[in-house]
Amino acid sequence: MAEITLKSLAHTYLADPQSPQDYAIREMDHVWHQGGAYALLGPSGCGKSTLLNIISGLLEPTSGEVLFDGEVVNSLPPEARNIAQVFQFPVIYDTMTVYDNLAFPLRNVKTPEARVHQRVMEIAEVLELTAQLKRKAKNLTADEKQKVSMGRGLVREDVSAILFDEPLTVIDPQLKWKLRRKLKEIHQRFAITMVYVTHDQLEASTFADKIAVMYEGQVVQFGTPRELFEMPNHTFVGYFIGSPGMNFLGVKSRDGRVMADDTELAVGQGIHDAVAGARSANIKLGIRPEFIEVHAEPIEGGMQARVDHAQDLGTHSIVYLTLGKLPLKARIEEDQETPTGTAWLRFPDEHIGLYVDEFRVEIEHD
Numbered sequence: 001m002a003e004i005t006l007k008s009l010a011h012t013y014l015a016d017p018q019s020p021q022d023y024a025i026r027e028m029d030h031v032w033h034q035g036g037a038y039a040l041l042g043p044s045g046c047g048k049s050t051l052l053n054i055i056s057g058l059l060e061p062t063s064g065e066v067l068f069d070g071e072v073v074n075s076l077p078p079e080a081r082n083i084a085q086v087f088q089f090p091v092i093y094d095t096m097t098v099y100d101n102l103a104f105p106l107r108n109v110k111t112p113e114a115r116v117h118q119r120v121m122e123i124a125e126v127l128e129l130t131a132q133l134k135r136k137a138k139n140l141t142a143d144e145k146q147k148v149s150m151g152r153g154l155v156r157e158d159v160s161a162i163l164f165d166e167p168l169t170v171i172d173p174q175l176k177w178k179l180r181r182k183l184k185e186i187h188q189r190f191a192i193t194m195v196y197v198t199h200d201q202l203e204a205s206t207f208a209d210k211i212a213v214m215y216e217g218q219v220v221q222f223g224t225p226r227e228l229f230e231m232p233n234h235t236f237v238g239y240f241i242g243s244p245g246m247n248f249l250g251v252k253s254r255d256g257r258v259m260a261d262d263t264e265l266a267v268g269q270g271i272h273d274a275v276a277g278a279r280s281a282n283i284k285l286g287i288r289p290e291f292i293e294v295h296a297e298p299i300e301g302g303m304q305a306r307v308d309h310a311q312d313l314g315t316h317s318i319v320y321l322t323l324g325k326l327p328l329k330a331r332i333e334e335d336q337e338t339p340t341g342t343a344w345l346r347f348p349d350e351h352i353g354l355y356v357d358e359f360r361v362e363i364e365h366d
């Protein structure tokens with residue numbers, strides 16, 4: 001088992017890179033601590049698989065170092081790194097039985113047969129494969145094959161880490177939820193470092209204690225699901241996490257007021273000072289739909305907005321609003337009145353994030 005450190009790591013697939021855009025991984029430093037359950041979350045093409053393949057040794061980075069427990073492993077081939085990897089599609093031996101497939105990684109490292117049996121039975125039980133153990137892998141369903149593939153990744157206790165690259169893609173939605181819970185259970189039982197790649201925020205937050213959000217080849221935030229929700233560090237995290245994502249309004253300071261386009265925003269002095277003091281003209285105010293106060297009647301300090309429509313989602317509604325010329329989304333709970341026509345909005349200062357050149361800045365509240 002190992003702590004995995006990435007030091008000044010960068011990777012490009014191009015022979016002659018000219019700009020940061022040419023890098024699949026832009027220079028980064030990151031630590032995956034021993035025993036953690038982590039997710040690597042980001043949209044298609046942000047560099048997740050590239051990063052995983054660098055850690056497992058399938059790919060050599062253009063620059064920087066990969067360290068396992070402080071030892072540089074850049075030149076070690078995958079088999080010497082002692083990493084188990086589970087891919088999107090099953091990697092199993094069709095002609096072998098399920099039992100032999102699960103036993104394979106253990107027999108490969110000369111594990112005594114009694115121990116092989118113990119481990120195979122244990123993993124088969126957790127993954128509910130016991131009844132299939134004697135069957136040939138080729139006769140299994142796609143779901144069952146992927147479970148065997150995951151079992152092969154999980155069966156060795158002595159691995160440095162287990163890397164999962166979107167392992168539940170081919171799994172039926174009902175079973176997906178169950179398998180995620182199983183993985184979590186396995187993690188808690190065996191305390192192996194696990195890194196789980198996905199583009200699905202729900203999948204990431206049900207599995208991981210901490211999530212690394214990747215965007216354009218960079219980890220833009222590494223935090224608990226709650227931190228990512230409450231304090232997104234980067235506009236991309238605000239937009240990507242949450243459903244719907246965070247509202248962002250381009251703002252500037254004019255005559256002592258905070259303006260979004262031609263609309264004055266009712267916000268505290270601390271926010272005004274931060275907007276006025278920003279070193280760039282790219283300033284965005286971010287507020288989550290959950291934190292916008294929406295009133296059906298005028299209230300003191302409320303900003304008047306037009307209600308365009310509401311989407312009833314059963315336990316809550318999403319209201320689509322226009323403030324001045326700017327579109328906004330707000331979440332209204334079941335027991336709250338959904339306004340029609342006009343609404344009055346308040347942005348509580350403590351729930352406002354301010355982003356300069358896309359990164360969150362500190363606000364000194366009064």
Ligand SMILES: Nc1ncnc2c1ncn2[C@@H]1O[C@H](COP(=O)(O)OP(=O)(O)OP(=O)(O)O)[C@@H](O)[C@H]1O
Nearest residue numbers: 013023024042043044045046047048049050051199
């Ligand atoms: N073998 C390759 N040769 C050239 N470019 C590649 C190669 N593999 C990936 N890329 C490019 O590197 C970038 C990162 O790709 P990567 O597959 O790591 O992203 P990802 O986040 O895993 O995406 P997905 O979820 O779609 O697999 C993309 O721009 C991709 O086109």
